Amino acid sequence: MTILKTVPTPNGVAAAHRIVKSELVDLAIKVQVHMYPSAEKAQDAYLLWQEYPVLPLSALDVQDPVGSLERALAAQEEGLFAGGVYVADPAADDIDTAKARKWAQIKAERDALESGGFDMPGLGRFDSNAESRARIVGAAMAAKIAQDAAQPYSIRWTLADNTTVELGAEGVIAVGFALLAHTDGIHQRSREIYAQIQAAQTAEEVADISWTQEPAEIEAVA
Structure with a gap:
């Protein structure tokens, strides 16, 4: 899963963001978000930056823990990833999901430009x-x-x-x-x-x- 939003970092502009870790801290959820140049380069070799936002415990859906937290990040009104587009990762041959994901990425770039x-x-x-x-x-x-x-x-x-x-x-x-x-x-x-x-x-x-x-x-x- 990925959040698509153009965000400047000290190491360059990141456009794709993924939660890689979460932990319970004082009845809230602290997440570790890795930030990459693009969805296609969302790998450790392309890691630009990381952030540690905090979400309310109510954001967690135990049926979809990572997805629910990433959707919550994109929905935060004042958060760094507010307004981002949440997309699922497509399977290698899933063209419909790949198209939806690419269009979400293009719209994020369009809005930034x-x-x-x-x-x-x-x-x-x-x-x-x-x-x-x-x-x-x-x-x-x-x-x-x-x-x-x-x-x-x-x-x-x-x-x-x-x-x-x-x-x-x-x-x-x-x-x-x-x-x-x-x-x-x-x-x-x-x-x-x-x-x-x-x-x-x-x-x-x-x-x-x-x-x-x-x-x-x-x-x-x-």
Whole structure:
């Protein structure tokens, strides 16, 4: 079983996480989680980091001890693995499970990229997490309203590196369009990969699919 979520560690970005040990501590469950670059590399040779989160005793299902604890980690609102996608490990020839697992991995990568920021030439890098996206959309709408009413508009925006830039109405609207292009490009790419996953004929083909493949490679495989 695996939790799929992109998490930065001191040794690199981990995307797959597994519980390898658990123990009862003061009426709670302390678990040891190994963090790996990907589900395909969830082996000791690729171990990037480990964490020791604590779960309530009620999270444990004795019929599925490890799975129940991993699902609980992904469901924790404030935990490191909150919002992660829990997937079962597929058998070597179980293509349906392999496809579901790969798509969960791709969605996790898609969401991380969408929230990872985007660059505006001559201005700098803008944050694009959910809160930042909402702020950009709101500011762009306000700028358009002011522009249509021939009213002055300006805003000082804090960039991803904590520097600031002064933007007029046209500048804010341009940032809004850049955000749209950023998110649309990522979702178009994820749809291409989804089609590739569905077209795969074997679990081995599914395992070879990655976000970084070029579109031409995807068409050739599909």
